């Protein structure tokens with residue numbers, strides 16, 4: 001299972017979380033990665049943790065003030081990027097352009113979507129993976145894999161119908177190893193989570209708990 005920890009703009013220490021991600025990754029068969037804010041990518045990548053961006057824009061080098069250029073994100077040490085997170089929604093053409101920009105910079109891509117229908121559309125854009133995250137469950141601590149298992153199963157089916165090479169993650173409310181196991185049982189190849197680690201008093205213990213049953 002792939003466990004991708006999105007730090008959003010939570011007031012955690014990104015280096016402390018990254019060091020925990022690195023150490024827990026080294027001690028388990030699961031793959032762990034961390035997605036800090038853009039301004040923290042370089043420091044986080046220096047820890048040796050697998051580092052992702054939270055967003056890139058559909059742009060190239062040039063006159064694009066305030067944008068996130070995929071090449072710069074990769075130069076800073078990111079190896080992948082989220083695109084179209086629920087808190088950073090893009091227009092369809094911009095999702096497509098961001099996937100192409102990430103490919104150009106050799107970044108792995110996870111395109112997020114609200115529901116199975118959007119997952120099918122996202123899979124058609126050819127990312128490496130898609131992530132279904134029902135917005136109503138984000139940050140609630142109620143895991144999508146238990147509260148809304150149909151959305152995960154239907155997302156897996158929707159992606160497979162469009163492109164079986166696109167893997168499916170699920171997210172929202174995931175915070176325990178049982179939640180991760182439930183996600184895997186529904187066909188997800190990984191989870192995307194935030195508050196369960198970023199807001200934990202002890203991020204390392206939270207991560208250990210997440211991968212313990214894997």
Ligand SMILES: O=C(CO)COP(=O)(O)O
Nearest residue numbers: 138139172173193194195
């Ligand atoms: O938005 C999310 C991950 O990108 C999910 O957030 P929570 O894990 O806090 O529900």
